[in-house]
Amino acid sequence: MLSKKTKYAFHALTYLGKNRDQKTVLIQDISNEYGISHKFLENILLELKKAGILGSKKGKGGGYYLIKDPKDVALSKVIRLLDGPIALLPCVSLNYYEPCVECKDEAACGLNKVMIQVRDEMLNVLENKTLADILDKE
Amino acid sequence: MLSKKTKYAFHALTYLGKNRDQKTVLIQDISNEYGISHKFLENILLELKKAGILGSKKGKGGGYYLIKDPKDVALSKVIRLLDGPIALLPCVSLNYYEPCVECKDEAACGLNKVMIQVRDEMLNVLENKTLADILDKE
DNA sequence: ATAAAACCTATTTATTTTATAGGGTAAAAA
DNA sequence: TTTTTACCCTATAAAATAAATAGGTTTTAT
Numbered sequence: 593m594l595s596k597k598t599k600y601a602f603h604a605l606t607y608l609g610k611n612r613d614q615k616t617v618l619i620q621d622i623s624n625e626y627g628i629s630h631k632f633l634e635n636i637l638l639e640l641k642k643a644g645i646l647g648s649k650k651g652k653g654g655g656y657y658l659i660k661d662p663k664d665v666a667l668s669k670v671i672r673l674l675d676g677p678i679a680l681l682p683c684v685s686l687n688y689y690e691p692c693v694e695c696k697d698e699a700a701c702g703l704n705k706v707m708i709q710v711r712d713e714m715l716n717v718l719e720n721k722t723l724a725d726i727l728d729k730e
Numbered sequence: 731m732l733s734k735k736t737k738y739a740f741h742a743l744t745y746l747g748k749n750r751d752q753k754t755v756l757i758q759d760i761s762n763e764y765g766i767s768h769k770f771l772e773n774i775l776l777e778l779k780k781a782g783i784l785g786s787k788k789g790k791g792g793g794y795y796l797i798k799d800p801k802d803v804a805l806s807k808v809i810r811l812l813d814g815p816i817a818l819l820p821c822v823s824l825n826y827y828e829p830c831v832e833c834k835d836e837a838a839c840g841l842n843k844v845m846i847q848v849r850d851e852m853l854n855v856l857e858n859k860t861l862a863d864i865l866d867k868e
Numbered sequence: 869a870t871a872a873a874a875c876c877t878a879t880t881t882a883t884t885t886t887a888t889a890g891g892g893t894a895a896a897a898a
Numbered sequence: 899t900t901t902t903t904a905c906c907c908t909a910t911a912a913a914a915t916a917a918a919t920a921g922g923t924t925t926t927a928t
Contacts, residue, residue, distance in 0.1 A: 594818045595916065602841050603832065618873075626832045632918055638875070651926025652872045667844065680732045694741065694764045702864030703740050706805065706855065713851040717844065726840030733885065756904080770887055776906070789895030790903045 598674040600628050601636050602726070605665065608646070608658045609727045616655030636674065643673050663724035668715060678718060679711040686711070736812040738766050739774050740864070743803065746784070746796045747865045754793030774812065781811050801862035806853060816856060817849040824849070
């Protein structure tokens with residue numbers, strides 16, 4: 593399951609995507625819209641900014657805005673940023689690989705092979721679908 | 731990510747599948763093989779038994795054994811049993827559905843639609859691959 | 869100057885996962 | 899029939915992670 597952090601990130605991105613006509617959007621507006629704690633959302637937006645997805649402007653009249661084209665924001669990127677690995681096992685993660693401690697021989701692990709398949713099927717959707725696809729349907 | 735519980739369940743099932751020639755296998759043997767706490771594993775095997783995947787025999791010479799044909803144990807069943815939902819959002823879970831609290835209109839949610847796709851791709855593997863597929867590769 | 873807003877770091881609280889404890893119960897061997 | 903063996907069950911504790919909060923700092927428009 594995705595964490596609330598990731599879910600909130602998607603909500604925020606959706607909101608910002610819908611309001612691209614505005615120069616900036618306040619954290620407050622987004623947290624009001626979805627009933628998310630202001631401070632919690634603040635941390636999330638900061639991460640999205642550090643990742644180069646959002647831009648911001650400080651001071652009066654400031655706020656956040658989408659810096660990337662929605663079609664260039666893959667869903668996988670957002671999930672990895674806030675939640676970490678997409679794969680179901682650390683030993684098949686592309687971005688957060690770790691061997692399974694109890695596994696003697698990864699090459700001979702049947703579970704490993706199936707989970708690679710699952711990962712690839714997930715990525716097939718999550719790498720190709722973007723924020724633009726979400727916005728389309730709203 | 732799958733929990734350790736689920737991972738251990740797969741290890742145990744693999745071990746039992748490999749040793750189907752024996753009448754029974756001791757918890758101790760499995761926990762030794764993978765370095766899993768005896769008591770923790772005990773709980774997991776019990777759940778697998780309640781779900782009709784394993785059988786057991788009490789008393790001296792007792793232990794656990796596979797009651798189902800490995801090809802009839804879908805990976806999805808094991809995951810749902812120990813971990814719960816496979817879907818990435820509660821609002822797209824087939825077996826553990828719950829609406830997202832912050833979501834006003836599920837039918838108009840773009841994220842919902844994409845996550846249904848992800849779920850279906852995952853299930854396409856996890857429902858069709860079974861314990862037999864894992865055993866094959868070991 | 870002042871007010872408004874993002875920025876930053878740390879801490880606390882809550883929840884979930886993992887593990888442990890300790891006995892109860894059934895079955896089989898001797 | 900006694901004893902051993904190992905499953906069965908419930909409750910609790912410890913650890914890890916996720917979620918939320920706190921309080922100050924910096925920047926900018928007016």
